[in-house]
Amino acid sequence: MKRWRASAFAAAVVGWCALTASSQPPGGQGGPGGKRGGPPGFAPGTVIPPFVRDYLDLTAEQEKRLDELEAEVKQNLERILTDEQKKKLADLRPPMGKDGPPPKGRGPGDKNGPSPNKDGGEHPRAAAIQWFTTWEAGEAEAGRTGRPILFVSAAPHCAGVSGIW
Amino acid sequence: MDRSFLSRPEVIAASRDFVCVRLATYEDADEARFLKGLFRTRSGEVENSVFCVLAPDGRSKLIRAARGPEQVYADAAAMAADMKRVAGQYSPIAAPAALPLVAGPRLALDVAAADGLPLVVILGNDAVAHQRLASGVAKLAWTDELIGRFVYAEGTAKELTGVSDVALDSGVVVIVPDMFGLRGTVLRQVAADASAENVARELRVAATEFKAPAKYFRTHVQEGQRLNVYWETRVPVTDPMEYAARERGRRVAQPPKE
Numbered sequence: 001m002k003r004w005r006a007s008a009f010a011a012a013v014v015g016w017c018a019l020t021a022s023s024q025p026p027g028g029q030g031g032p033g034g035k036r037g038g039p040p041g042f043a044p045g046t047v048i049p050p051f052v053r054d055y056l057d058l059t060a061e062q063e064k065r066l067d068e069l070e071a072e073v074k075q076n077l078e079r080i081l082t083d084e085q086k087k088k089l090a091d092l093r094p095p096m097g098k099d100g101p102p103p104k105g106r107g108p109g110d111k112n113g114p115s116p117n118k119d120g121g122e123h124p125r126a127a128a129i130q131w132f133t134t135w136e137a138g139e140a141e142a143g144r145t146g147r148p149i150l151f152v153s154a155a156p157h158c159a160g161v162s163g164i165w
Numbered sequence: 166m167d168r169s170f171l172s173r174p175e176v177i178a179a180s181r182d183f184v185c186v187r188l189a190t191y192e193d194a195d196e197a198r199f200l201k202g203l204f205r206t207r208s209g210e211v212e213n214s215v216f217c218v219l220a221p222d223g224r225s226k227l228i229r230a231a232r233g234p235e236q237v238y239a240d241a242a243a244m245a246a247d248m249k250r251v252a253g254q255y256s257p258i259a260a261p262a263a264l265p266l267v268a269g270p271r272l273a274l275d276v277a278a279a280d281g282l283p284l285v286v287i288l289g290n291d292a293v294a295h296q297r298l299a300s301g302v303a304k305l306a307w308t309d310e311l312i313g314r315f316v317y318a319e320g321t322a323k324e325l326t327g328v329s330d331v332a333l334d335s336g337v338v339v340i341v342p343d344m345f346g347l348r349g350t351v352l353r354q355v356a357a358d359a360s361a362e363n364v365a366r367e368l369r370v371a372a373t374e375f376k377a378p379a380k381y382f383r384t385h386v387q388e389g390q391r392l393n394v395y396w397e398t399r400v401p402v403t404d405p406m407e408y409a410a411r412e413r414g415r416r417v418a419q420p421p422k423e
Contacts, residue, residue: 046240127177127312127313127314128172128177128280128282128313128314129171129176129177129180129185129187129313130180130185130261130265130306130307130312130313131185131186131187131265132184132185132186132187132263132265133186133187133188133189133265133266133267133268133276134188134193134196134266134267134268135186135188135193135195135196135199135223137263137265137266138184138185138186138223139186139223140263141184141261141262141263142184142186142219142221142222142223143221143222143223144259145184145221145257145258145259145260145261146221146255146256146257146258146259147182147183147184147221147252147255147257147261148182148183148184148218148219148220148221148227148251148252148254148255149183149184149185149186149218149219149220149221149223150180150183150184150185150186150218150248151186151187151203151215151216151217151218151219152171152185152186152187152188152214152215152216153187153188153189153190153196153200153214153215153216154187154188154189154190154213154214155189155190155191155213155214155398155402155404155407156189156272156275156276156278156279156346156396157275157279157396157398158382158386158407158410159386159390159407159410159411159413159414160389160390160394160395160396160410160411160414160415161345161385161386161389161390161394161395161396161414162275162278162279162345162346162347162389162394162396163275163278163279163342163343163344163345163346163347163380163385163389163394164278164279164380164382164385164386165279165280
């Protein structure tokens with residue numbers, strides 16, 4: 001009974017997280033949520049979205065327990081929803097990678113480095129995405145190489161303070 | 166700016182099949198016009214962030230544009246899978262080779278600080294030496310060993326007034342930016358007449374020596390406001406939320422006299 005209540009609570013949190021995830025543009029607040037095909041960024045069973053996990057600087061133990069909770073929520077959702085509802089949900093969502101949820105904890109390329117909760121110090125940087133930083137150069141390189149363009153624009157300052165995206 | 170998907174190893178790995186372009190919003194008027202055409206925002210103006218995947222022609226959208234990847238994909242794994250799907254539709258004719266320069270050392274220092282990366286600056290006015298150095302550094306920039314480990318710019322020693330210990334007028338300087346990307350210290354520097362092997366060795370050592378400082382969004386912004394840090398953009402900020410935050414920040418840093 002206790003487990004079922006925990007799962008129901010987690011499912012409610014999932015719903016809340018889905019709403020907030022869809023309304024949060026990167027690095028800030030507000031902004032439009034996805035309007036076509038339902039809320040983007042909604043993965044059934046997700047208790048805390050990946051970008052919020054990063055923001056919370058979870059310990060390895062917390063990540064592990066969250067993963068276990070999410071697995072339990074997903075199992076219960078499978079039992080709660082009908083086959084037709086599961087199909088509707090699958091049609092609603094963008095494609096999930098075949099390997100399932102992303103790796104736990106921070107990736108080696110994370111630009112903020114490991115959590116300070118772990119050791120608080122500095123760390124060698126792993127490789128990250130190599131960006132062209134002007135449209136002129138990037139467009140020219142894409143045309144020359146025949147490669148598609150992964151395109152992002154962002155401000156390297158927040159609330160007027162530089163040094164952070 | 167998305168802090169999770171673009172830092173994930175599977176997305177980084179998938180990015181190697183793309184030309185990855187990241188503009189600094191509000192730093193170029195032409196780019197601002199391009200952004201406005203690419204993605205219609207709720208305010209109708211350029212807002213802080215845009216995300217899209219485009220065909221090599223730079224015009225055709227391969228996915229819908231959004232504020233960030235988490236508005237398009239459920240998670241980083243889904244993003245990486247879709248990137249692989251997109252990349253599989255093209256047969257590249259060459260690998261990226263051009264040196265990805267930020268427009269000017271001032272902005273480059275800020276970008277490097279935001280990325281938690283060291284900044285490589287090619288210094289000097291001599292065109293021949295400059296071309297030789299830039300060409301050598303460009304080759305290194307795309308090697309497996311050094312890809313994604315530096316931000317790059319070119320300029321003169323005069324433009325690096327906030328950087329201590331610059332001992333060269335021409336050559337290659339590797340700079341550790343301060344927390345706010347306004348100043349820096351030299352990590353490594355190589356004169357313009359150094360051999361290509363020497364330049365390569367210095368960059369490899371710099372990549373190993375550099376340690377990214379831990380940075381936390383909330384404390385960074387609070388500390389920056391306390392220290393009166395204020396970034397002047399080249400193009401006016403039009404994101405309503407960011408504009409309001411900048412004004413609030415300005416009042417925190419310089420409270421009105423009673």
